[in-house]
Amino acid sequence: MDVNQYMGMFLEESREHLQALNRCLLDLENDPRNLPLLDEIFRSAHTIKGMSATMGFTAVAELTHEMENILDLLRKGQLPASNSILDILFKCVDTLEQLIEAIAGGNELNVDIKPLIKTLTLLATGQDASPAQSEPAAVTVAGTVEGSDLVLDDTEIKVIKAANNQGIRAFEVKVELRSGCLLKSARVYMVMNALDQLGDVIKTVPPAEELEKENFGLEFSAIILTDSDPDKISHAILSISEVDAAVATQINLPESPLSTADTPATAIALPTEVIVPEAGPNTAGAPMGEPTVATADKKPKGGQSVRVDIDKLDSLLNLVGELVINKTRLEQIGLSHKLTDLVETIEQMDRVTTDLQTVVMKVRMVPVGQVFNRFPRMVRDLSRDLHKEINLIIQGEETELDRTVIDEIGDPLVHLLRNAIDHGIESPQTRKSNGKNPVGEIRLIARHEGNNVIIMVEDDGGGIDADVIKKIAVEKGLITQAESDKMENAEAVRLVFVPGFSTAKVVSDVSGRGVGMDAVRTKIESLGGMVDVETKINEGSRFKIRLPLTLAIIQALLVNVDKEIYAIPLGSIDSTINISSGDIKTIQNQEVILLRGQIIPIVRLAKTLNICQACNDDQEELFVTIVHMGEQKAGVIVDNLIGQQEIVIKSLGKLLAGIKVIAGATILGNGQVALILDVGSLMQVKG
Amino acid sequence: MAENTLMNNELQIVVFKLGREDYGISILQVQEIKRLTDITRVPHAPDYITGVINLRGSVLPVIDLKKRLDLPAGDYMDSTRIVIVKVEDIIVGMIVDAVLEVTTLNTDSIEPPQTVVSGVNAQYLDGVGKLDDRLLILLNLETIIGVATEAVKA
Numbered sequence: 048m049d050v051n052q053y054m055g056m057f058l059e060e061s062r063e064h065l066q067a068l069n070r071c072l073l074d075l076e077n078d079p080r081n082l083p084l085l086d087e088i089f090r091s092a093h094t095i096k097g098m099s100a101t102m103g104f105t106a107v108a109e110l111t112h113e114m115e116n117i118l119d120l121l122r123k124g125q126l127p128a129s130n131s132i133l134d135i136l137f138k139c140v141d142t143l144e145q146l147i148e149a150i151a152g153g154n155e156l157n158v159d160i161k162p163l164i165k166t167l168t169l170l171a172t173g174q175d176a177s178p179a180q181s182e183p184a185a186v187t188v189a190g191t192v193e194g195s196d197l198v199l200d201d202t203e204i205k206v207i208k209a210a211n212n213q214g215i216r217a218f219e220v221k222v223e224l225r226s227g228c229l230l231k232s233a234r235v236y237m238v239m240n241a242l243d244q245l246g247d248v249i250k251t252v253p254p255a256e257e258l259e260k261e262n263f264g265l266e267f268s269a270i271i272l273t274d275s276d277p278d279k280i281s282h283a284i285l286s287i288s289e290v291d292a293a294v295a296t297q298i299n300l301p302e303s304p305l306s307t308a309d310t311p312a313t314a315i316a317l318p319t320e321v322i323v324p325e326a327g328p329n330t331a332g333a334p335m336g337e338p339t340v341a342t343a344d345k346k347p348k349g350g351q352s353v354r355v356d357i358d359k360l361d362s363l364l365n366l367v368g369e370l371v372i373n374k375t376r377l378e379q380i381g382l383s384h385k386l387t388d389l390v391e392t393i394e395q396m397d398r399v400t401t402d403l404q405t406v407v408m409k410v411r412m413v414p415v416g417q418v419f420n421r422f423p424r425m426v427r428d429l430s431r432d433l434h435k436e437i438n439l440i441i442q443g444e445e446t447e448l449d450r451t452v453i454d455e456i457g458d459p460l461v462h463l464l465r466n467a468i469d470h471g472i473e474s475p476q477t478r479k480s481n482g483k484n485p486v487g488e489i490r491l492i493a494r495h496e497g498n499n500v501i502i503m504v505e506d507d508g509g510g511i512d513a514d515v516i517k518k519i520a521v522e523k524g525l526i527t528q529a530e531s532d533k534m535e536n537a538e539a540v541r542l543v544f545v546p547g548f549s550t551a552k553v554v555s556d557v558s559g560r561g562v563g564m565d566a567v568r569t570k571i572e573s574l575g576g577m578v579d580v581e582t583k584i585n586e587g588s589r590f591k592i593r594l595p596l597t598l599a600i601i602q603a604l605l606v607n608v609d610k611e612i613y614a615i616p617l618g619s620i621d622s623t624i625n626i627s628s629g630d631i632k633t634i635q636n637q638e639v640i641l642l643r644g645q646i647i648p649i650v651r652l653a654k655t656l657n658i659c660q661a662c663n664d665d666q667e668e669l670f671v672t673i674v675h676m677g678e679q680k681a682g683v684i685v686d687n688l689i690g691q692q693e694i695v696i697k698s699l700g701k702l703l704a705g706i707k708v709i710a711g712a713t714i715l716g717n718g719q720v721a722l723i724l725d726v727g728s729l730m731q732v733k734g
Numbered sequence: 735m736a737e738n739t740l741m742n743n744e745l746q747i748v749v750f751k752l753g754r755e756d757y758g759i760s761i762l763q764v765q766e767i768k769r770l771t772d773i774t775r776v777p778h779a780p781d782y783i784t785g786v787i788n789l790r791g792s793v794l795p796v797i798d799l800k801k802r803l804d805l806p807a808g809d810y811m812d813s814t815r816i817v818i819v820k821v822e823d824i825i826v827g828m829i830v831d832a833v834l835e836v837t838t839l840n841t842d843s844i845e846p847p848q849t850v851v852s853g854v855n856a857q858y859l860d861g862v863g864k865l866d867d868r869l870l871i872l873l874n875l876e877t878i879i880g881v882a883t884e885a886v887k888a
Binding site for chain 1: 772774775776777778779783785786787788791792793794795823824825826879
């Protein structure tokens with residue numbers, strides 16, 4: 048079987064299940080007696096085991112198998128869900144993660160799982176004297192056919208028992224192929240197919256992978272659960288060519304100590320509900336290679352869905368973009384030639400394309416929960432390392448964002464959370480002496496706000512001391528002492544985002560804040576968003592990230608400078624005003640205007656973009672577009688305002704990647720290319 | 735029949751004019767040839783990048799090949815064309831004075847570039863091909879475009 052075509056699916060689903068494992072284990076830590084949770088953990092582990100066995104990743108399968116043993120003991124209440132055991136399980140999940148990532152990277156064998164497996168085996172056997180409970184010492188079933196080396200583990204025994212309870216018998220089917228048989232694996236496949244039609248195959252000897260690789264002589268056997276009689280089974284198999292013999296013998300389970308160990312409830316309810324439907328696909332399904340089957344019953348909720356390659360969605364979005372451009376073009380033709388019929392038709396088309404665009408955008412949306420999911424684990428580990436008690440509260444994880452944004456937002460959030468844990472939340476002792484709850488609280492909140500998504504990281508820790516920040520900023524020469532004296536506290540705290548503020552480690556030790564905050568800001572701004580901070584001493588801080596819903600199609604204001612057309616993203620425009628040239632004052636060689644009591648620096652586009660040096664110097668009336676980036680504002684002087692338009696952002700390509708002031712390009716209705724201004728870097732240039 | 739079958743040691747070359755010289759690039763690197771269209775100037779770009787054009791919905795940078803090769807500038811003419819080339823994964827347009835023909839060149843008739851051929855820096859050259867009594871200057875697009883990338887970064 049060519050497993051490569053399932054590789055992507057395997058990796059993706061494994062990651063999903065690992066995430067589920069992490070989440071459930073965390074919940075279990077808070078609620079150790081929650082049986083449904085354990086069942087879910089078991090199912091996830093089992094699915095990973097089944098998939099990896101099918102794909103031939105034995106290390107993963109082996110580890111999950113050992114994990115299952117422990118989980119089973121937990122489920123039966125024979126092992127308490129203590130912290131030490133959970134730690135081991137967490138370690139297992141981490142190791143599995145490493146294994147899966149190693150597989151994704153193309154080398155499976157780099158991770159050593161032996162020590163962990165040993166711990167698990169010891170745990171399983173050490174806690175429970177009955178050898179029947181642990182895999183390494185499996186029960187040899189009495190009453191098997193002579194000469195058979197049939198060994199059943201406890202899961203299989205339970206399955207058989209559960210089946211027996213429903214009146215279904217288990218048979219061991221021994222098949223002998225004709226000597227000189229050429230395509231043994233093909234024959235095996237046919238035999239398995241035949242058996243599958245009669246019942247559920249739960250085990251083969253040798254295992255399915257070995258059978259597939261033809262690592263056996265001429266004989267192999269399979270255990271099948273069926274209500275057919277043995278003659279029918281052997282007849283069905285003998286009808287396959289090149290099969291010499293097929294003997295079906297019923298398996299009669301001995302009254303093992305296992306049955307006494309099991310409470311009747313688990314013996315009947317669990318195996319039939321949980322194990323039977325999955326055990327089939329995972330062992331017998333192997334030759335057919337259907338890794339998805341096992342997960343089919345894993346997600347009880349949620350509608351039908353289709354997995355689509357993100358590249359396909361990207362090209363779909365591109366095509367819709369093209370459509371929008373052409374629509375705008377038609378609109379212009381209709382208007383300039385005064386063709387009423389055409390204009391009407393285009394209006395209809397406009398509605399359709401708008402809908403289409405919304406739908407495509409929605410398709411690309413993913414809930415932020417995808418990113419948030421990994422944080423509980425991170426917060427838990429980090430707070431343990433730092434001996435702090437922290438409660439992470441996540442809200443609004445169903446809020447959706449464009450896939451491209453989701454992919455990028457993880458790192459900045461990790462940064463903010465780490466900062467909150469490391470520096471924000473005080474130690475339990477300090478908290479107590481300050482009259483606070485010793486358990487700190489971090490809130491991670493996402494919500495919609497107009498065309499934006501807001502993500503907030505709040506902590507109820509010590510807050511940021513503006514005076515300390517000012518002091519450091521002065522020491523580092525970022526601001527002067529005079530500036531520092533005038534500066535308001537809210538503004539001072541924002542200095543943490545200034546590049547150069549946070550490069551040295553010392554800063555984080557003194558102020559307790561600001562490790563790489565400018566990196567956070569740069570990332571967020573590159574996504575077209577912004578980040579701000581509010582803080583109160585001894586009450587905590589709040590970092591607020593504002594992100595656009597999507598990056599691909601935006602509203603923009605088109606402006607004229609000389610003969611060139613530029614687009615300014617509407618999101619960063621405050622207002623447009625008319626001023627007379629006399630309104631412009633000069634402060635320290637910087638042209639400014641006064642707008643509602645605020646001093647706003649002026650950017651002359653014609654100069655900044657090297658169009659002409661003295662274009663509108665003698666012009667009496669000037670158009671100024673007031674733009675903002677974060678709290679900063681600037682007035683951009685343009686020749687003319689053309690109007691607001693929806694534009695599709697196109698990249699300028701590698702060759703022009705480093706260009707400042709230009710964020711990208713777009714194609715106008717007439718096919719001409721217009722450049723999109725990068726408001727952020729425009730502010731840095733100024734006059 | 736025999737004429738259509740290319741031997742291993744033969745190259746198909748797109749021949750174009752810059753000033754009075756004939757230049758050539760491998761046909762495998764050429765995607766298409768366009769008439770001159772509206773070119774949008776990109777501020778702060780290196781001066782040999784004339785601007786960007788719209789090629790069926792994607793935005794492509796356009797290089798003024800004469801400026802890039804430090805050849806004397808000239809006005810655009812009726813025969814001026816934009817040759818769209820793909821080098822590795824970068825697609826760019828190059829402005830040339832005229833596109834002449836597609837011809838087959840035997841690798842044996844290609845000589846390594848001397849330090850300076852007709853004023854063009856040797857690093858931009860792959861060699862000089864002899865075609866009957868004509869000389870074809872073969873350009874190395876990797877350096878012409880690759881160096882361009884570095885220039886922007888610096």
